[in-house]
Amino acid sequence: MNPATHLDTMRRQWQSETDYPVAEAWYQRLDSHNGITRIWEPHVHPLEQANFWHIRGSERDLLIDSGMGIVPLRESFPDLFDGKEIIAVATHTHIDHIGAIHEFEHRWVHAAEARQMEHPSGVVTLICSDIHPALSQIFVEAGYPPFDELLVDAFPHANFNPFDYRLRGAVPTRLLADKDVIDLGDKRFEILHLPGHSPGSICVWEEATGVLFTGDLIYDGPLVYEGPGMDLDIYAQSLRKLKELPVSVVHAGHDPSFDRARLLQIIDDYLSRWNLR
Numbered sequence: 001m002n003p004a005t006h007l008d009t010m011r012r013q014w015q016s017e018t019d020y021p022v023a024e025a026w027y028q029r030l031d032s033h034n035g036i037t038r039i040w041e042p043h044v045h046p047l048e049q050a051n052f053w054h055i056r057g058s059e060r061d062l063l064i065d066s067g068m069g070i071v072p073l074r075e076s077f078p079d080l081f082d083g084k085e086i087i088a089v090a091t092h093t094h095i096d097h098i099g100a101i102h103e104f105e106h107r108w109v110h111a112a113e114a115r116q117m118e119h120p121s122g123v124v125t126l127i128c129s130d131i132h133p134a135l136s137q138i139f140v141e142a143g144y145p146p147f148d149e150l151l152v153d154a155f156p157h158a159n160f161n162p163f164d165y166r167l168r169g170a171v172p173t174r175l176l177a178d179k180d181v182i183d184l185g186d187k188r189f190e191i192l193h194l195p196g197h198s199p200g201s202i203c204v205w206e207e208a209t210g211v212l213f214t215g216d217l218i219y220d221g222p223l224v225y226e227g228p229g230m231d232l233d234i235y236a237q238s239l240r241k242l243k244e245l246p247v248s249v250v251h252a253g254h255d256p257s258f259d260r261a262r263l264l265q266i267i268d269d270y271l272s273r274w275n276l277r
C-alpha cells in the first residue's frame, strides 16, 4: 500500500471511530498585574502543554514561545495582538514552543536552532504512534501520562482532523546569541544561552525585576533531559549557572511559576539525581 492510500484509510477510520469532545475554548490565559500574560493549551497532552508568555512593553511587545499552532494564535487574542509591533522569540524549537511563530513578522531564535525552526523534525504531528517508542518510554518513566492515540484530548472545532495537523516551519528573522538584548522601551531583557534540553535553548532574563523565563531548561515538573539533541553534562552546567543568577520569579515553559527557593530545590534535586552536584 502506498503511503498516500494508507493515510487516506487511516483518515476514514478516524472519522468513523472518534468521539473526541469539542473544546469550549482552545487557549487559556492568565493575566498578571505587570503586563505579563500566560497562555496555554489545556487540551494538549501534558508533555506538550507549554506555557507561552505575552509581555507588554511601551514601544513594542514580546511573545516568548507560541504553543502547538493547532489554532491560530493572533486572532484568538485580539486584545493582546492589537497591531503593535511584536517580537516573537522561541526559547527552543520543540513542537510545543514554535507552533504559531510563523504568524509573526519578527521571529527570533538562537542560531543553533535556526535550521530546526525552518525545517522542523522529530515530533511534528499529533499522532502518538509517530513518537519513537523509546522516547515515549522515557517520557512515561519521567512521570508523564501514557500516550494513547493523540496528543490532544479534545478538538478545537467539530471538523478538525488531527491527521491534517503538521508543525509548520518558519524562517527566523534574527539569530540570537548569549547576552543579546531585547528592548521593549520600558522593559529590557537579556538572552541567556543555556543549552542542555536542546542545543539552542535560551532563557529570557529581566535583571531589573529578577524575572526569568526559562523555556524547558527548568520547570516544576518532570524535566526532559534524554533525547535527540540533549546532553546531561551541558544541562548540568546550565543549571549550575542558573543558581548564580539573582532570580525572584521563574516563568517556565511548563507548569506553574515558582520562586527562587523552589528553583534552587529543583536544581539540587536533579544535580544529585544525576550525580553531577
Ligand SMILES: [Zn+2]
Pocket: 092, 094, 197, 216
Ligand atoms: Zn522542549
